[in-house]
Each structure stands twice: as C-alpha cells, then as structure tokens.
Amino acid sequence: MNRMPLDGLSRDEILATLDAYQANDLDRQSEKAFGYTYDAGLAHKRLAADAYSLFLGKNGLDPTFFPSLLRLENEVVAIGLGLLGGDDETCGSFTSGGTESIMLAVKAARDFMRQARRVRRPQMILPQTAHAAFHKAGHYLDVEVVATPVDPTTFRADVAAVRRAIGPETILIVGSAPSYAHGVVDPIRELGEVALEHDLLLHVDACIGGFLLPYLRRLGAAVGDFDLSVPGVTSISVDLHKYAYAPKGASLVLYRRRVLRRSQFYACARWTGYSVLNPTVQSTKSGGPLAAAWAALHAVGDAGYMQLAGTLLAARRRLVAGIGQIDGLRVLGEPDASLLAFTSNGVDPFVLADEMVLRGWYVQPQLAFGPSPANLHLTLTPASAGLAGAFLSDLAIALDAARAAGPSCIAPVAAGFDLAALSGADLGSLFAALGMDGAALPARMAPVHGIMNGLDPAATEALLLEYLDRAYSLRAAAPTG
Numbered sequence: 487m488n489r490m491p492l493d494g495l496s497r498d499e500i501l502a503t504l505d506a507y508q509a510n511d512l513d514r515q516s517e518k519a520f521g522y523t524y525d526a527g528l529a530h531k532r533l534a535a536d537a538y539s540l541f542l543g544k545n546g547l548d549p550t551f552f553p554s555l556l557r558l559e560n561e562v563v564a565i566g567l568g569l570l571g572g573d574d575e576t577c578g579s580f581t582s583g584g585t586e587s588i589m590l591a592v593k594a595a596r597d598f599m600r601q602a603r604r605v606r607r608p609q610m611i612l613p614q615t616a617h618a619a620f621h622k623a624g625h626y627l628d629v630e631v632v633a634t635p636v637d638p639t640t641f642r643a644d645v646a647a648v649r650r651a652i653g654p655e656t657i658l659i660v661g662s663a664p665s666y667a668h669g670v671v672d673p674i675r676e677l678g679e680v681a682l683e684h685d686l687l688l689h690v691d692a693c694i695g696g697f698l699l700p701y702l703r704r705l706g707a708a709v710g711d712f713d714l715s716v717p718g719v720t721s722i723s724v725d726l727h728k729y730a731y732a733p734k735g736a737s738l739v740l741y742r743r744r745v746l747r748r749s750q751f752y753a754c755a756r757w758t759g760y761s762v763l764n765p766t767v768q769s770t771k772s773g774g775p776l777a778a779a780w781a782a783l784h785a786v787g788d789a790g791y792m793q794l795a796g797t798l799l800a801a802r803r804r805l806v807a808g809i810g811q812i813d814g815l816r817v818l819g820e821p822d823a824s825l826l827a828f829t830s831n832g833v834d835p836f837v838l839a840d841e842m843v844l845r846g847w848y849v850q851p852q853l854a855f856g857p858s859p860a861n862l863h864l865t866l867t868p869a870s871a872g873l874a875g876a877f878l879s880d881l882a883i884a885l886d887a888a889r890a891a892g893p894s895c896i897a898p899v900a901a902g903f904d905l906a907a908l909s910g911a912d913l914g915s916l917f918a919a920l921g922m923d924g925a926a927l928p929a930r931m932a933p934v935h936g937i938m939n940g941l942d943p944a945a946t947e948a949l950l951l952e953y954l955d956r957a958y959s960l961r962a963a964a965p966t967g
C-alpha cells in the first residue's frame with residue numbers, strides 16, 4: 487500500500503495487513519536467531535507490551551507535566567547504577583538505545599574537555615574492536631577516531647598501544663565489556679590506570695554486557711572488573727533492550743560525576759517558542775520504552791536475571807566446547823559473556839552461513855578486519871539456549887555441505903569491476919550482477935559477503951550506502967521475500 491486510503495480501514499483489515507507484512511521477519515522464529523532479538527519468554531513480553539501501551543502517549547519532552555516519567559527514569563537509572571558500581575556521586579540518563587548512549591557519552595566528553603582543557607580538535611582512542619557506534623559518534627560530532635590494535639589471539643584491547651596513541655588532543659579512551667564481535671572484555675582496570683595517569687576520560691561500552699556480566703560474576707565465572715567502581719572509568723553505557731530484556735528503545739548512559747553529565751544536557755531559550763530543556767537527543771519522546779523497561783526490570787527481578795544469566799553461561803560453554811570439537815571450526819579468543827565468533831579453516835564462512843540459513847538458523851557474518859579473520863558471530867539468548875544441541879548438529883552438517891559446495895564464486899561477479907574505485911554507475915551494475923534488484927537480497931548471500939570482505943572498508947561502505955539508497959527508494963509494493 488503506497489497510498490493513504492481515502493477512508494480509514496477497519497481495525498481487522500489493518501491488523502491483518504500488518505500481520506501479513508511481518509511474515510518474513512526474523513523475530514517470527516527468534517529461538518533460531520543468534521542476533522537482533524533478545525527473548526526472555528512470552529509472558530514477560532506481554533507485560534512489557536502492556537506497560538508500553540499504558541505510557542505510549544506520554545511525552546518525555548517536559549517531565550514537569552509528566553512526573554511519572556521523571557520518577558520512572560530516576561528509578562531505572564538507580565537500578566542501573568546499583569548493578570554497575572554506582573555510589574553517591576554517580577548519575578545517568580535513559581536513552582533510546584546503545585547508539586544514543588554512546589553518542590551522548592562522546593558529546594559529554596567533547597564538551598567537558600573543550601571547557602576544562604581547551605581542546606580544539608578532540609580525538610578519542612578506539613581499539614579496533616570498539617563498536618561502530620563510536621565511529622558514528624565521531625562522524626556526527628567531529629571527534630577524530632584514533633584506532634589502536636588489539637591482541638591478535640585474545641582480541642582484547644592492547645593497553646600499551648592505547649598508551650602510545652595518547653596525544654595533546656586526546657579526550658577519551660574507550661573499552662568494551664564485552665566487545666560485540668568476539669564477546670571478550672577489555673582490560674578495563676589497566677585502561678583506567680592509563681586514563682588516570684594522563685587525566686583523560688574513559689568510557690566503558692557495556693551496552694551488551696552491562697546486565698549480564700555482574701550476574702556471570704556472581705555465578706562464579708571469571709570476568710575482569712569493568713564498571714564504575716574501577717578507578718578511572720568516567721562513564722558507562724548499558725542497553726536495557728538487550729540483556730535486561732526490555733522492548734527496543736531502552737538504554738542507559740551512566741556517569742561517575744554529575745559535572746560530566748552536565749556537558750551532555752542541552753537547553754535553548756533563543757527562539758520564539760517554549761524553552762527547550764533536553765537531557766538526551768530526542769525532544770518529544772514517548773514514555774512507552776521507559777515504562778516498558780521499568781516493567782521488565784521489575785518483572786524479571788534480581789533472581790530472574792541471575793537465572794537467565796545461568797542459562798546463557800551454560801549455553802555459551804556448551805557451544806564453545808561443541809564448536810571447538812567440530813573439525814575445521816575454531817572459536818576466536820575466549821568469550822567472556824554470551825557472544826562468540828568462530829571461523830572455518832578451509833571453508834568459506836559465508837557459504838557456511840548460507841547453509842545454516844537453509845536449515846532455519848540465523849548466524850551473523852562478520853567481515854575480516856585487523857587481526858580478526860572472516861567469521862560467524864552468535865549472540866545467545868535464553869530462547870536459543872535450549873537449542874544448543876540441535877544447533878551444533880546442524881552446524882556440523884552445514885559445514886560438510888559448505889565444504890562440498892566450495893568457496894562462493896565471486897570472481898565472475900567481480901570481473902569487469904574496479905572494486906577499489908567503485909563509482910555510482912559501477913555500483914548499479916554490480917548490484918545487478920549480484921542479483922540484487924530493489925531491496926530483495928539473494929537467497930545466497932555468500933557472494934555479497936565475499937565481495938565486501940575483499941574490499942577496503944571505504945569501498946564496502948560505498949556499497950552499503952548504495953544499497954540503503956535503493957532500499958529506501960522503492961515505490962512499488964515492498965518485496966515479500
């Protein structure tokens with residue numbers, strides 16, 4: 487439907503159409519999806535949805551008119567601080583997601599250091615494994631990224647390299663707890679020492695691990711110190727829409743001191759309308775995500791999170807051991823949480839991913855970067871944990887099929903294109919050669935991933951942006967897949 491109906495449709499028609507649209511969405515089979523979804527069971531989902539609808543129409547633009555939102559946010563932030571080493575001086579904000587939390591932490595660091603140090607051309611130090619959201623923040627906020635290598639076997643940040651990268655314009659160091667790609671926690675205590683030595687800010691990206699690592703620790707797993715209690719850590723991000731199992735649109739950015747958070751806030755009284763006073767990026771915003779997050783925290787509770795973490799820990803151990811036993815597969819590094827990456831020796835991992843898709847599983851292809859070879863990533867969820875055995879047996883079968891199929895034939899597709907210098911017109915013909923007309927992706931993605939894996943990052947980014955431009959320009963009915 488590309489046109490607004492003249493008269494409104496009936497409720498039944500609308501809901502039936504929406505339901506038909508979502509037929510091919512990943513969350514329809516979330517227990518077999520190792521990415522994008524975080525499922526803690528149906529009853530919990532219903533409750534969060536009810537809380538969401540109850541607060542959907544409230545406007546977080548001005549908490550003075552919606553005191554319930556102010557109260558909910560202060561309570562949710564307090565819970566986050568309680569879990570992540572907060573004390574009397576710590577504080578935070580509720581945001582729409584990890585990316586917003588990270589952008590705000592970088593903005594706060596930039597503006598704080600501009601004032602405190604008169605830094606003109608701010609730089610932040612990012613280990614190669616830091617999340618793309620930091621690069622995006624640098625892009626939006628004009629903070630230069632200084633990338634540092636990571637250890638080629640553990641994939642943890644190289645502290646000596648971070649120390650060497652510090653210069654007069656450095657404002658911020660970043661560490662992950664854990665990194666998304668390999669699921670390993672950086673040496674945060676050592677990074678904290680470096681930050682203190684040089685009087686710099688240190689952000690810990692615990693977007694995915696913040697609600698999990700504290701429980702894994704209590705369960706006896708060896709997890710390095712990573713939270714606000716570590717000297718030198720000045721801010722931390724934790725997504726509630728990941729392992730706190732809140733519906734999408736929920737994250738926290740937490741600070742050691744209020745003075746740093748002040749640089750995050752924004753006020754504007756220089757126009758003819760109402761005075762703008764925004765803690766975060768959005769101005770008018772629904773109370774739905776906040777109320778739903780509050781509901782999730784109170785429905786699961788401390789014991790519930792502990793139990794869910796235990797399920798994830800057992801599944802991760804089983805999968806790491808099981809993948810290690812399959813001849814030809816190798817887990818990268820030693821995963822600390824519920825994320826892992828593995829590579830295949832002598833078999834194209836992207837062909838293996840396609841073979842898993844054929845068997846109903848979603849595993850996430852990761853391109854080679856720095857010391858990390860092309861690999862497949864798994865984000866475990868309580869829903870997928872129960873299927874670890876079935877996953878491992880399908881993985882062994884899929885690996886044999888991928889070995890028999892051989893590497894994806896990207897050579898004929900790539901022939902005739904100067905991949906290093908792709909221009910707009912070339913990109914169009916490349917898409918056609920890959921069988922990608924409109925937004926519909928080919929059933930087998932290995933050639934696409936293979937090509938991107940062979941390009942330098944700038945060319946891959948050009949290819950991705952071309953796809954985005956096409957996908958969001960479709961006039962005809964959306965593809966049904």
Ligand SMILES: *Cc1c(COP(=O)(O)O)cnc(C)c1O
Binds near residue numbers: 584586694737
């Ligand atoms: C998911 C994630 C982010 C980004 O969060 P969004 O909610 O997707 O914006 C940042 N860092 C890590 C480690 C993550 O896993």
